[in-house]
Amino acid sequence: MTEDLLPTLAAYEEAARAALSPRLAAYFLAGAGAETTLAANQEAFGQVSVIPRHLRDLRGGTAQARVGNLRLSHPLIVAPFAYQTLLTPEGEIATAKAAAAQGALMTLSAQSATLMEDVRANGPSCLWFQLYWQTTREATLALCQRAAWAGFQALVLTIDAPVNGVRDAEIESGFALPNGARAVNLTDQPQPNFAPLGEGESAIFDRIAHIVPIWKDIEWLLDNAPLPIYLKGILHPDDAALAMKAGAAGVIVSNHGGRVLDCAIASLRALPAIRQAVGPNAMVLMDGGIRRGVDIFKAIALGADAVMVGRPVIHGLAVAGAAGAAHVLRLLQDEFEIAMMLAGCRTLADISPECVHLNW
Numbered sequence: 001m002t003e004d005l006l007p008t009l010a011a012y013e014e015a016a017r018a019a020l021s022p023r024l025a026a027y028f029l030a031g032a033g034a035e036t037t038l039a040a041n042q043e044a045f046g047q048v049s050v051i052p053r054h055l056r057d058l059r060g061g062t063a064q065a066r067v068g069n070l071r072l073s074h075p076l077i078v079a080p081f082a083y084q085t086l087l088t089p090e091g092e093i094a095t096a097k098a099a100a101a102q103g104a105l106m107t108l109s110a111q112s113a114t115l116m117e118d119v120r121a122n123g124p125s126c127l128w129f130q131l132y133w134q135t136t137r138e139a140t141l142a143l144c145q146r147a148a149w150a151g152f153q154a155l156v157l158t159i160d161a162p163v164n165g166v167r168d169a170e171i172e173s174g175f176a177l178p179n180g181a182r183a184v185n186l187t188d189q190p191q192p193n194f195a196p197l198g199e200g201e202s203a204i205f206d207r208i209a210h211i212v213p214i215w216k217d218i219e220w221l222l223d224n225a226p227l228p229i230y231l232k233g234i235l236h237p238d239d240a241a242l243a244m245k246a247g248a249a250g251v252i253v254s255n256h257g258g259r260v261l262d263c264a265i266a267s268l269r270a271l272p273a274i275r276q277a278v279g280p281n282a283m284v285l286m287d288g289g290i291r292r293g294v295d296i297f298k299a300i301a302l303g304a305d306a307v308m309v310g311r312p313v314i315h316g317l318a319v320a321g322a323a324g325a326a327h328v329l330r331l332l333q334d335e336f337e338i339a340m341m342l343a344g345c346r347t348l349a350d351i352s353p354e355c356v357h358l359n360w
């Protein structure tokens, strides 16, 4: 262990809170509004207990997972998060190196502060690219095509943020993007028009709603994009069913880590009904609130094929750059395997709803 590495996931979280300035902590660690959803994501994991089985034959056990056409050593994916150069000078390249070192799939954010081609060149396991709708079909497709040329193998279209959430913590801290941190992969987009309002006009609906995609646009993109697309930000079982019917590669059950609609349902709580709605063969991923390896176990028991993690990787990067992020991923992977063994599960297929008791 190098000097900067810490012994536990909780120690990384505590050290990150101490290391980040109040403004950066407001951006990276806080949530929207009263942080009801941010808290609920983690509380939901606390309300699930594991019922272990003992004395089973665990020889040949493995945490291997299949996600799309990828075989992963663990069902753990790095979630897309923006502007990583604010956490460590190498930014997204540090995360890509960390993910590659641990064999973890990484998703690059559309709001990456590093060119997607440079991240790909430094990160063989940074294979997914996340994007938002780019106000027009053509611009959105062009971004998908660029990601395909850069060697990404799948896209994650985030659909839960047609406008930014109300981020009290950022407003109170006076957070603004420092000079030099830019979403360098995005070309200039037509911006909503903020001229003075006419009578009866709504600043939010009238000025923004016409550039927000609807299901018809998503269906068009799914038909035309060069790569499979996962829809991220699904919380309602009917939306999950619509996504699969439209041809999505899978759904990512997520409330954006509590950063968008405060009071949205905790991701873990939404998961069982979504699995039920899409059936056993659809790809269902989830994120939000995973802080321990045993949380991955609980998510899989409740229907996830794999999970994404955001804040824990942020903690690792803030404390010790690429080495910290790699160590956090390793701790999560090791803790997950330990949880599997202690619960008597040899493979992911053994982790079923019968392994858990819900206290909600």
Ligand SMILES: Cc1cc2nc3c(=O)[nH]c(=O)nc-3n(C[C@H](O)[C@H](O)[C@H](O)COP(=O)(O)O)c2cc1C
Pocket (backbone or CB within 6 Å): 027, 028, 029, 041, 079, 080, 081, 082, 109, 110, 111, 130, 158, 232, 254, 255, 256, 257, 258, 259, 287, 288, 289, 290, 308, 309, 310, 311, 312
């Ligand atoms: C600082 C920050 C920036 C984020 N940026 C993005 C983004 O650019 N695109 C996106 O789809 N999700 C973004 N997210 C949401 C994450 O992908 C993920 O859904 C969330 O962090 C999962 O919750 P967790 O942090 O509890 O693991 C961001 C999250 C954080 C904390």
